[in-house]
Amino acid sequence: MNYYTLLSLVLTLVQIWPCAPSMQKQSTKNTDQFFTTVRRVKRGWMWEPLFATEEQTPTPRLYVGQLKSDLDKQDGNLQYVLTGEGAGSIFTIDEYDGKIYVIQKLDREKKPFYTLRAQAINRNTHLPVEPESEFIIKVRDVNDHEPQFLDGPYVATIPEMSPEGTSVTQVTATDGDDPSYGNSARLLYSLIQGQPYFSVEPKTGVIRMSSQMDRETKEQYLVIIQAKDMVGQAGAFSATATVTINLSDINDNAPKFQQRLYYMSVSEEAPVGTTIGKVMAEDSDIGENAAMNYFIEGDSADVFDIITNNETQEGIVLLKKRVDYESKRRYSVRAKVVNRYIDERFLEDGPFEDTTIVKINVEDADEPPVFTSENYVMEIAEGAVSGSLVGVVTARDPDNDDSPVRYSIVRGTYLKRLFSINEHNGTITTTKPLDREIAAWHNITVTATETRNPEKISEANVYIQVLNVNDHAPEFPKYYETFVCENTFSGQLIQNISAVDQDDSIEGHHFSFSLAQEATNNSHFTVKDNQDNTAGIFTAKNGFSRQEQLSFYLPILILDNGTPPLTSTNTLTITVCDCDIQVNIFFCRYGAFMYSMGLSTEALVAVLACVLILLVCRSLARPESLRQAAYSLGLKNEHSIFM
Incomplete structure (x- = not known):
């Protein structure tokens, strides 16, 4: 007995069994166990890959494919059942032969595939003869979408005079169709407008230069690119994009003066810095490529200058040095203009400069002497x-x-x-x-x-x-108060003297000192010239007496080195003082005063003693005052008062 006969027998027994529900449940359970035990290890569905084409209108339905169990004897005993996505609403199945149909229009771009499940049931036993199986119906694409340029419109900039083949920019179109099926999403790019200056790569959409272009001729181009699907075949869709291509400037043009000759004038009274006139050079470039500097060439550069107005690019001619109508009435000035920034790539075409001549007339003016x-x-x-x-x-x-x-x-x-x-x-x-x-x-x-x-x-x-004329004789610079002690000895220095002269001496003053002619026989004092514009007065004997002579008047002759030399006689007064050898200016000064008043030595001592007593009494409370008083009297310290 084969498996098919056994299975049919079991199913028949289950259907005709006249027993209670409990017994039927038990029987069904046993049957399922039996089916599980006796089913074949390897059975399966038989179908080809299933596809449904989008955008087709079912009238009323369109065949998709057929499902078939290898147990189907085509005797009508099997029933095919379809479940899953779109089952019954989008897809239907013929329960007798397993043919699947689509009953609605599909859109692959909304849903590219559907997942369904199929089951084969024995019509008599209502039991599955195959395990439920899952399968997919793919929606086959048709060319129902046009290409789109999502990033347009495009704007690109490229330097002028760029070489042929230079990449300008890239345009990209997208197509909503399936790129993995057919040619619906395969795009080709072509140039609709822009020849012969530009080209486009068909597959990449890269736009390239086809020739060198000059911005000064035309600085903007409008290029139209077409993207076509289906690789350009019949029934293809297309779209276009506009690309605005601007040429940026490069410094490929030299400046040119508007005139070959300029005429200007300037008054001879015009101060330095006066604006005389303007020259103008033109440059087809723009921006910094058109920036220029002006110069004055030749000897005229000492008299005139030229500066650049950076806003207008004019050259302003200025007066650099005062001009004189009577000396020179006309100037021929050579002015030069040079690009401030030079592109070395174009130096082979010639220097980026130009020259012109400026004729400047000097106008006469009534000038002061x-x-x-x-x-x-x-x-x-x-x-x-x-x-x-x-x-x-x-x-x-x-x-x-x-x-x-x-x-x-x-x-x-x-x-x-x-x-x-x-x-x-x-x-x-x-x-x-x-x-x-x-x-x-x-x-x-x-x-x-x-x-x-x-x-x-x-x-x-x-x-x-x-x-200077030597019209002033030399003289003492001050009054000398000279004293000599009564007990002095011969050859003692009692005074140093010098001289001044109001005249100006180119070689410097040089004075000579000597006794005047009338005192050459003086036996009391001598004069020694130190050869440094000073002289010393020395005693010429031992001892002096106030009773005999209180004062001596010593005439001293001073000679300068002027032309002609001038001399003067200056008298030095020497007073005899009551002292041994050391002169005390205070005592000598007041002693001479008292002596001249006719007071004796004893009287002078008494007066001085009274003065000292008063000073001491006044200074007891202030020792510092005592010290100052002592110094004012010419004493070395306050203790000398009592010595």
């Missing part, structure tokens, strides 16, 4: 008589008519009382003798005025140096 010098230095000896010549100033009218000039000294200064000027010839003379010791220099201002146009006035400074 011009002195032969801005500053005059003159000399005159001091003491020269009134009317002595100091010097001459000269000025002339620089204009062609050469107007006469009138001279004068600026008023409002005391110097006008010392000097006068001839208004016709500019001769300066003194009005009184000058003293160098009062003022060694005099500064005056002289004006020159055109007689035909008094408004044209010029000034010059005159510095007058008063030259």
Whole structure:
């Protein structure tokens, strides 16, 4: 007995069994166990891959495929059942032969496949003859979507004169169709507008340069790219994108002057820095590539300058040095313009510069007189008589008519009382003798005025140096208070002296000291010249007596080294003091005073003693005051008071 016969027998027995429900349940359970035990190890469904084409309209249904169990004897005993996604609503199955149909239009882009389950049931036993099986119905794509440029419109920039083949940009289109099935989503790119300057790679959408282009000719291009699906076959869809391509500037053009010759003029009165005129060069480039600098070439660069107006790119011609109509009336200036930033790639085409000529005429103006010098230095000896010549100033009218000039000294200064000027010839003379010791220099201002146009006035400074004349004899610089002790000995230095001279000496002063002629036989004192502009006074005997002579008057002759040399006699007063050898200025000064009043030595001592007592009493409370009092009396310390 084979398996098919046994299985049919069991199913028949189950269907005709007239027993209670409990027994039927038990029988069904046993039957399922039996089916599980006796089913074949390897059975299965038989079908081909199932596909349903999208966008097809079922009228009323479209065949998809057929499911078939290998147990199906095509005798109508098996019933096919379909469950899962879209079962009954989108897909149906013929329960007798297992054919599947689609009853609704499908859209692959919304749902690309459906997962369903199939089951084969014995119509008599209502039992499955196959395990439930899962299968997939794929929705087959059709070309129902147009390509789209999602990133458009496109804008790209590329430098002008870029070489052929340079990549500009890339455009990309998308297609909603299935890229893995057929050619619906396979795109090809083509150029609709933009030849012959650009090209596009068919498969990648990369736009490239097809030729070199000059921005100065045209700086913007509108390129239209088409994307077509189905690899361009019949029934294909297409879309276009617009690409705006701008050419950026490079410095490939040299500046050019608008004119080959410019004419300008400037007044000879114009101050330095005056704007004379403007020149203009044009550059087809833009931005910093059009920036330029202007220069003046040749000798004229000392007289004129040119600067760049960075906003207008004009060259502004300026006066660098004052011009003179009478000296030079016309200038031919060579101006040059050069690009500020130069692209070395284009230097082979020639220098990025240009030149032009600027003709500048100097306009005549009524100018004030011009002195032969801005500053005059003159000399005159001091003491020269009134009317002595100091010097001459000269000025002339620089204009062609050469107007006469009138001279004068600026008023409002005391110097006008010392000097006068001839208004016709500019001769300066003194009005009184000058003293160098009062003022060694005099500064005056002289004006020159055109007689035909008094408004044209010029000034010059005159510095007058008063030259020294040895007109002052040397003398003592101060009064010397000289004392000699009664008990002194011969050869003792009692005084150092020096001299001064109001005159100015180029080589420096040098004084000589000696006794005057009338004192050459003096046996009391001698003079020793130290050869350093000082001298020493020495005693020439031992001891002096106040009773015999209180004071001596010693005439000293001082000689300078001027031309001619001058001498003076200066008297040195020497007072005899009641002392041994060391001179005490205080005692000597007051002693001489008292002695001259006729007081004796005893009286002088008594007076001094009273003074000292008063000082001591006053200073007991303040020792510092005592010390100061002692010093004021010429004592070494306060203890000397009682010695």
